[in-house]
Amino acid sequence: MAALLRERAGSTSATPSRPGPTRARTKRKGFHGRRRQTLFLLMLPGLVYFLVFHYGALAGNVIAFKDYVPFDGIWGSPWVGLGNFQRMFEDGAFWDATLNTLWIALLQIVFYFPVPLALALLLHTLTWSTVRRFVQSVAYLPHFISWVIVVALFQQVLGDTGLVNGYLGDAGLSTVDIIGNPDAFQPLVVAQVIWKDAGWGTIIFLAALSQVDEQQYEAAALDGAGPWRRFWHVTLPAIRPVVVLLLIMRLGDILSVGFEQMLLQRDAVGPETAEIIDTFVYYQGIVGGDYGFAAAAGLFKGVVGALLVYAANKVAHRLGEQGVYK
Amino acid sequence: MEKPKPVTQAAKILALAAVVLLVCVPFLVILSTSLASQREVIANGGWVLWPTDPTLKAYEDILDGGIVTHALGVSAGVTVIGTLLSLACTVTLAYALSRPGVFGGRPVLLLVLFTFLFPPGMIPSFLLVKELGLLDSYASLVLPVLVNVFNLVVLRGFFQGIPEELYEAARLDGAGDWRVLWSVVLPLSKAALAVVGLFYAVAYWNSWFYASLYLESDHWPLQQVLRTYVVAGSGITDTTTGEATVNAPQTVQMAVLVIATVPILLVYPFLQKYFTKGVLTGAIKS
Secondary structure, eight states: OHHHHHHHHHHHHHTTTSOSOHHHHHTTTSTTSHHHHHHHHHHHHHHHHIIIIIIIHHHGGGGGGBOOOTTTHHHHSOBOTTHHHHHHHHOHHHHHHHHHHHHHHHHIIIIITHHHHHHHHHHHHOOOHHHHHHHHHHHHGGGGSOHHHHHHHHHHHHSTTSHHHHHHHHTTOOOOOOTTOHHHHHHHHHHHHHHHHHHHHHHHHHHHHHTSOHHHHHHHHHTTOOHHHHIIIIIHHHHHHHHHHHHHHHHHTTTOOOHHHHHHHHHHHOHHHHOOHHHHHHIIIIITOOHHHHHHHHHHHHHHHHHHHHHHHHHHHHTTOOOSOO | OOOOOHHHHHHHHHHHHHHHHHHHHHHHHHHHHHHSOHHHHHHTTSOOSSOSSOOOHHHHHHTSSSHHHHHHHHHHHHHHHHHHHHHHHHHHHHHHHHSTTOTTHHHHHHHHHHHHHSOOOHHHHHHHHHHTTOTTSTHHHHGGGSSOHHHHHHHHHHHHTSOHHHHHHHHHTTOOHHHHIIIIIHHHTHHHHHHHHHHHHHHHHHOOHHHHHHSOGGGOOHHHHHIIIIISOOOOBOTTTOOBOOOOOHHHHHHHHHHHHHHHHHHHHHHHHHHTTTHHHHHHHO
């Protein structure tokens, strides 16, 4: 209400002082109001981008219902109804890719998700602020390194001729076969995600932790609560909403597991363990040229993914937490 | 509060030291290997932790014209131009959407936010770029990713946080919307602009997938060259001369890796500086 009053006061007092044709002054509500016209023009480049590259591409999803022929283009290719989807549902490779996606996402939730939380708690209890800031700076860094570099670094450290195997060999121990080994691939993927993003992931937990009133700790300590009980009754309730929210969001996004990361390494270990829905779409469509079929798989993922995010948000609200959107 | 036990304190320090080493050692290995001679690298089995006789030969080889030099130029150009274009479009859209009462503001905001929930998909995006005739043009690396919704939301939130009184004061002075943006909003938003600009720059610099989709190999940026040399371990065919490069030696591979990493390390302190200002945590929370 106050904002509304301020807005009204602002526009009435500003109008007389602004030079310009009378029409612009009297027709403030419509498109032709001068200041709104400027704002509208400022909005245009970004708006055109979203209309062309998001909604234009979104409309291109019609090829999921067509047999795409490059020569005829998106609109000229013949319709095949739900044929692509039917093929997809009958394709064992698609279901293998879906299972891989879900399995890797689950591994990440179990093994990656707690790491930033633990690291944040560790950093939070560190009283030495210079050390704390230094560790934070170092730990955030890998987030900004490209997946190409991360995968290359892992090759250099864990590969056949890498650092770890070099030391193991020198020590007369048996070497480890990690890079290019399908059996080790899924744990490797999780390890890479931990290396790259665990540090960055602490930010949101640290923000929640910094909201805790220091006096609560002191009061709890005065009441005779030891470190463990203080953690249980003061720290944990403070970060619980963030943890629940992030977990729900991750569950909503369960069909996505790092496309670039998987694409970079799929060829080395084979599709059995490394094919996810996104790489399936890539290999069927871009590599195989079966665009309609690949678009159907992508559209399926998009729709199910959006429904999952929507459902996850509903659950978050049901639990009394703030969702991603209202 | 009582002092923590020395044992717990030591365990904490040890754990944090492990974190720091896990991040730093891989970088040290690639830097050292890139500075070693190829002979030393082979003698040591593929890597060097500390070169006995450091040399810049690998860097001279790749910066002496040729694929890597060209790729470096492409990456730098795309990063600079892409970041400027992205910033311009994001700032103007975020500003328009942050002011009350702009014609169509509400529907546009919903339109933009919906793309976050439902991305268009790889195949339609690829076909769109193809039909627009952008294949094998550098524009294909920039235009399809011009405005990032997350960055847009960060900036819009920041603009909305600017006190209404400042807008009023500017309007009283007779400033139009364009002038308010340029002389009031932008100077007040330096921290937010820096963060968003750096995010765009890092994203453009790190991008390789679109290059692999849309560009011929002689137009590739550095990350895609790196991917081919190091991750896939193969050479690159020059499409104009038909000449294939052989697999790059280990020292050269590592030198490319270092060159691809250095710009990130250079801008990182600036990024770091703004994390503390709460630009991001505020945005993430909202």
